[in-house]
Amino acid sequence: MGYRILAVISVALLGAIWAQSPAARPEFEVASIKRNTSGDAGSYFRPSAGRFSTTNVTLKNLLTYAFRVRDFQISGGPSWINSERYDIEAKADSNPTPEQMERMLQGLLADRFTLKVHRETEELPIYVLTVAKNGLKIQPAKEGSCINPEPGKPPPPGQKPSASCGFRGMGRGRYDATRINAAALATDLSALLGRTVVDTTALTEAFEIHLRFAPEDAPDSTSPSIFTAVQEQLGLKLESGKGPVEVLVIDQVEKPSEN
Numbered sequence: 001m002g003y004r005i006l007a008v009i010s011v012a013l014l015g016a017i018w019a020q021s022p023a024a025r026p027e028f029e030v031a032s033i034k035r036n037t038s039g040d041a042g043s044y045f046r047p048s049a050g051r052f053s054t055t056n057v058t059l060k061n062l063l064t065y066a067f068r069v070r071d072f073q074i075s076g077g078p079s080w081i082n083s084e085r086y087d088i089e090a091k092a093d094s095n096p097t098p099e100q101m102e103r104m105l106q107g108l109l110a111d112r113f114t115l116k117v118h119r120e121t122e123e124l125p126i127y128v129l130t131v132a133k134n135g136l137k138i139q140p141a142k143e144g145s146c147i148n149p150e151p152g153k154p155p156p157p158g159q160k161p162s163a164s165c166g167f168r169g170m171g172r173g174r175y176d177a178t179r180i181n182a183a184a185l186a187t188d189l190s191a192l193l194g195r196t197v198v199d200t201t202a203l204t205e206a207f208e209i210h211l212r213f214a215p216e217d218a219p220d221s222t223s224p225s226i227f228t229a230v231q232e233q234l235g236l237k238l239e240s241g242k243g244p245v246e247v248l249v250i251d252q253v254e255k256p257s258e259n
Contacts, residue, residue, distance in 0.1 A: 033091035048066040077250035116252040137235030140205040175211040
């Protein structure tokens with residue numbers, strides 16, 4: 001089962017991005033948006049140096065990428081933002097940073113989808129990540145146990161993605177991470193659970209994590225639920241609660257004209 005690589009959500013960075021006025025946002029030199037009617041199940045993001053490419057993605061997928069939010073943090077909008085799928089090919093006139101690429105995508109969505117959004121903070125159900133009563137079951141990662149990736153350079157041929165420090169990936173019923181802290185784990189559990197997970201463990205060490213659990217669509221699986229797996233395999237616990245959650249509210253959106 002392939003992995004989906006995850007990125008760390010930075011609320012502070014999101015606020016800084018949002019503070020930019022539309023006029024200050026960099027723009028793609030050329031961009032094409034076409035509806036995808038293939039019926040394929042997979043969807044792909046392929047950002048690269050100076051280019052942004054997607055295949056078979058929904059507008060909600062694009063919003064999560066552009067604004068660094070999870071889909072459960074997106075409120076409002078018509079039903080088609082979850083069903084209509086698009087291919088995008090966009091080219092910048094330079095080699096923008098990931099943050100600049102996100103702002104370019106924000107501008108593209110505003111132009112082509114007539115998108116208008118704002119942020120709110122709402123009191124919503126959350127999970128609180130704590131150390132379980134019987135204690136932690138994972139050990140801090142050892143020095144030299146992974147390879148620090150060089151910024152802007154791909155890994156050497158033959159090197160597994162999981163060999164890189166900071167690797168985080170999930171597949172069906174599995175989650176693996178190489179040298180990450182509890183805060184990053186909480187972020188990734190948010191994606192798995194569809195609800196914000198708040199880290200209250202006070203753990204600052206980096207860990208190597210391997211989690212195996214029953215997928216949601218396999219109720220008869222002999223594997224434990226993700227809640228049981230987190231406690232039995234990691235020595236952590238997920239507790240239900242309520243707390244402030246940042247929400248991206250869609251005020252206006254329209255289907256784009258293809259070009």
